[in-house]
Amino acid sequence: MSSDGRLVGDAPATPTRLAEPDEGGGPDALVLAEATVAYGRVPALERVRGRVPAGRTVALIGPNGAGKSTLIRAILGLVPVVSGSITVLGETPARARREVGYVPQADTLDADFPVSVGQVVLMGRYRRIGWVRRPGAEDRAAAAAALDAVGLAHREKDRFGTLSGGQRQRVLLARAIAAAPRLLLLDEPFNGVDAVSQDALLAALAKLTATGTAVVISTHDLALAHLACDDVCLLNRHQFAFGPPAATLTPELLRATYGGAAVELGAHGVIVARP
Numbered sequence: 009m010s011s012d013g014r015l016v017g018d019a020p021a022t023p024t025r026l027a028e029p030d031e032g033g034g035p036d037a038l039v040l041a042e043a044t045v046a047y048g049r050v051p052a053l054e055r056v057r058g059r060v061p062a063g064r065t066v067a068l069i070g071p072n073g074a075g076k077s078t079l080i081r082a083i084l085g086l087v088p089v090v091s092g093s094i095t096v097l098g099e100t101p102a103r104a105r106r107e108v109g110y111v112p113q114a115d116t117l118d119a120d121f122p123v124s125v126g127q128v129v130l131m132g133r134y135r136r137i138g139w140v141r142r143p144g145a146e147d148r149a150a151a152a153a154a155l156d157a158v159g160l161a162h163r164e165k166d167r168f169g170t171l172s173g174g175q176r177q178r179v180l181l182a183r184a185i186a187a188a189p190r191l192l193l194l195d196e197p198f199n200g201v202d203a204v205s206q207d208a209l210l211a212a213l214a215k216l217t218a219t220g221t222a223v224v225i226s227t228h229d230l231a232l233a234h235l236a237c238d239d240v241c242l243l244n245r246h247q248f249a250f251g252p253p254a255a256t257l258t259p260e261l262l263r264a265t266y267g268g269a270a271v272e273l274g275a276h277g278v279i280v281a282r283p
């Protein structure tokens with residue numbers, strides 16, 4: 009943090025401002041304070057910092073191996089923070105885990121899961137009700153509303169494995185929404201997802217943030233970050249910037265984050281980053 013309270017990237021020097029909580033957000037759902045995250049002795053991410061107020065969405069952008077998934081795992085309490093801190097909903101990541109939703113990358117999912125779409129979504133309620141109690145009317149209503157929010161209410165009875173990859177991704181988002189998380193983490197949710205599914209995912213996310221849920225999305229899609237996110241965190245082992253898309257998704261900062269060569273201007277002046 010610089011002397012005027014602005015958040016600056018490690019390199020280059022262009023300062024990027026982090027939204028203050030009173031600029032339309034509520035209390036902080038996530039605070040990264042010079043967090044260094046390591047697998048064993050090897051740091052994967054160094055001195056990451058930023059805040060995500062309630063109801064806001066931040067995109068994690070960076071090349072393959074930049075540490076996006078690592079940061080998500082650290083927010084979940086699965087990878088240790090070796091210096092600095094990560095505060096989730098005012099608690100340590102491990103203590104806040106019950107209030108945090110997580111949608112993994114689609115290609116890590118088992119499509120042969122022998123359950124219906126409706127049952128997958130209902131699983132989102134189990135952390136709330138415990139695995140022993142049977143889901144009640146309220147749980148079923150929450151699951152049905154979540155499935156409706158991703159536009160797949162009509163597939164409730166179908167077997168999960170019979171859905172397309174993009175539809176399965178939407179079901180997993182519905183499962184996370186059904187849990188009513190206060191912070192939702194999505195690891196590359198738009199990989200292999202068609203435009204219709206992507207629109208449905210974005211609409212469902214907008215409904216969720218309107219209720220105060222904060223969202224962190226790891227993505228390679230810069231246009232999406234521009235359109236759908238309040239802030240962008242540029243990562244490549246170090247943090248290069250954290251702030252509104254207009255201030256962070258600049259050719260200079262992207263070139264620095266991607267090590268130069270992998271960023272180019274695409275059609276209509278849109279910056280394209282090759283993963």
Ligand SMILES: Nc1ncnc2c1ncn2[C@@H]1O[C@H](COP(=O)(O)OP(=O)(O)OP(=O)(O)O)[C@@H](O)[C@H]1O
Pocket residue numbers: 047052070071072073074075076077078079283
């Ligand atoms: N379990 C692990 N043990 C040791 N190192 C790991 C482990 N998982 C990831 N890493 C390393 O941490 C670094 C960051 O990886 P990470 O998966 O977080 O990147 P990413 O930005 O999500 O990449 P991608 O866009 O390819 O998904 C990489 O150098 C990777 O090799």
